[in-house]
């Protein structure tokens with residue numbers, strides 16, 4: 001049986017991510033000191049920022065004052081990720097890693113939105129067909145970015161009905177699902193698992 005180049009690339013990526021994920025599994029994570037955990041988290045942040053091509057590195061802090069059931073938050077104004085402190089104390093670091101991945105995805109959404117706004121302004125100044133084409137080449141995700149922007153600034157729902165279905169959360173959860181599969185070879189959250197099939201094709205390029 002022959003393996004396509006694409007399959008080989010995915011396989012290499014999976015192996016790389018799996019070795020990153022292993023460090024958060026119970027048998028490794030549970031043995032780390034607080035300092036070692038902190039180093040591990042920083043290394044993971046660096047890795048993910050590179051994966052997502054985030055140009056402006058968000059800061060990360062832990063808090064005991066997030067609302068109940070909230071694992072993390074991304075504050076776009078301060079470019080800051082806040083993680084619920086109890087996640088640090090769990091025996092396994094899986095949920096922590098995935099929450100960081102989820103919040104970094106929100107940072108990525110912001111970046112994509114900002115970049116697409118700049119491109120739209122530029123494309124409005126050039127009315128030639130060549131420039132329009134260039135705009136679409138440079139901005140293949142123009143539509144999600146517009147939809148995300150509307151969701152970020154106008155219609156964001158922070159909890160309750162509609163939370164899961166809104167564009168930026170749907171995207172961040174889909175990303176979390178793919179990440180979970182790549183890092184740990186599984187999805188530990190039932191609600192994410194259910195959604196994974198729907199998103200797998202859409203996010204195959206990850």
Ligand SMILES: [Zn+2]
Pocket residue numbers: 102106168169172
């Ligand atoms: Zn979110």
